[in-house]
Amino acid sequence: MIPFNLYKIFDERELELLICxxxxxxxxxxxxxxxxRGRYNDKDQVIIWFWKxxxxxxxxxxxxxxxxxxxxxxxxxxxxxHLQGSNGEQKFCIECWGDERSLPRAHTCFNRIxxxxxxxxxxxxxxxxxxxxxxxxxEGVD
Numbered sequence: 001m002i003p004f005n006l007y008k009i010f011d012e013r014e015l016e017l018l019i020c021x022x023x024x025x026x027x028x029x030x031x032x033x034x035x036x037r038g039r040y041n042d043k044d045q046v047i048i049w050f051w052k053x054x055x056x057x058x059x060x061x062x063x064x065x066x067x068x069x070x071x072x073x074x075x076x077x078x079x080x081x082h083l084q085g086s087n088g089e090q091k092f093c094i095e096c097w098g099d100e101r102s103l104p105r106a107h108t109c110f111n112r113i114x115x116x117x118x119x120x121x122x123x124x125x126x127x128x129x130x131x132x133x134x135x136x137x138x139e140g141v142d
Contacts, residue, residue, distance in 0.1 A: 025075055026075070026080075029080050032080070032081075033080035033091050033092060034080075034092045035091045036094050036095070037112075038095045038097065039117075040094055040096045040115070046118060047094065049120075049121040049124045049125075050094065050115060050124060053125040061132070064133065068113075068132040070083065070108055071109075085110055085111045086109035090110060091111065093111060093112040095115070096115065098116035098117075099117070100118045100123060100127075101116075103131045104116065115128075
């Protein structure tokens with residue numbers, strides 16, 4: 001047993017990362033098994049910037065992004081093709097939503113991130129990092 005005072009400084013997301021560790025996250029596998037909704041497709045500039053940002057993230061930041069969107073920092077044993085959602089296997093999804101003042105928001109039951117149409121790579125990366133590092137449970141869910 002671990003005394004409570006030794007782990008009370010961590011939130012549930014940090015505890016999961018500490019207990020489970022971080023596997024190497026294959027960004028190309030992630031990208032191959034992603035679908036797009038709204039006006040986005042894999043050739044949209046915002047999507048190109050999104051994957052550029054994910055590629056520049058270290059593995060811990062990638063795990064935090066995965067956790068932000070899916071509720072877990074773990075990649076399925078057989079890769080992103082087998083990502084589970086509330087209705088069984090459900091691919092990672094990026095949907096256009098909001099405006100560039102908005103932060104990305106996640107729908108963990110559906111493995112979906114609502115990504116605003118940012119006007120620059122640097123703004124997208126900044127807002128994405130802010131969202132994944134400062135998330136607060138179910139706030140703002142509609």
